[in-house]
Amino acid sequence: MQTSKVVQVASEALQDTAQLALENEEGNWEFLKLKNNIRICRKKTGSLHTFRGVGKVSYPVEQILPVATCVESRPSWDPLCKEGKLMCEIDNVYSLVWWSFHGVLVISDRDFSLAMAVKEISEDGTFCIATRSIEVASCPSFSGYVRGHANLAGILLKPCNDSQDTLVTYIGNVDPKGLLPHWAVNIGGEKGAMCIHYLQCYLEQKARSIS
Template identity: 35%
Template sequence: EHFCKIMQQTDPMFKSGKVMKVDQYHRLYWGQFTAFPLCDRDFVWRSLEVQQGTRRIIAVSKSVESDAMPPPGRSVVRGVLSAGYLVEEAEDGQSCKVVYFCQVDPKGWVPTWIVNWVASDQADNVTRIMNFIRNSKSQK
């Protein structure tokens, strides 16, 4: 699935996921993420994704409760997230600007060193998103 391919290339903690539902304005996603040595975390989120012309993409996501996804099993903790990005191509078509925000409550007890490690890794998602865009453009 296209969603899983993108997530695997942009977030190394992504384990599995799927698009649960699509309507006129939003997509409902489920994803499971791993941060050893913790139990996996899963998230259910609704995302608004808008492409403005050919040079700008905006996505904003927020955790939601959904009957489409039952509560996780015993070895998984359901977290809460708010995230989004803006990708804007420069006029010359040779570069782009990425603005990314991500706030996650992993729920449960998490040692400080793991919180710091995960936060620094999430910051690297900007680089991975830009690399994904470059690779996608070069394959066209």
């Protein structure tokens, strides 16, 4: 496997995710809606738009991080995700991962081969989790799936100074491919931001089961 290629793609995705997550909304992003206390915006980047969701999760970064970065267990908290495989862990930052996602109605299930980076990016404990599609022989498309392409998909976890809460920012620019036109993809592109809500719900449920 071309580990250097995975590291390069993941590193670039990390920089792009952090930049988009931290930049000022004003003048750069178009506000769409507030859903489940998540502020969803978009940026018209060519024919395929980039989406950003910002919301608070009422748990500290150290509790969110293990959930958000465990590839195989993602279906336990994200209802959109069908299956996950850690194909290769290069080091404690970079890895090659595979995820599949449920199709809707007549739309086929999708799968993605992704270079992933997980890294603390500032001294205040802010972490960035970033992925970008990469095609390598060690991660072929599995039977029954349409191979999608993630130009960028990730989240930024920033501790809130005045509480144990975490400000979570989602960034996504994903093309499910197949026969779906980009205008249709742009209509549903905001759904990825709901991962913030799913993380909150999962951690609440986990806390209730322990108490």
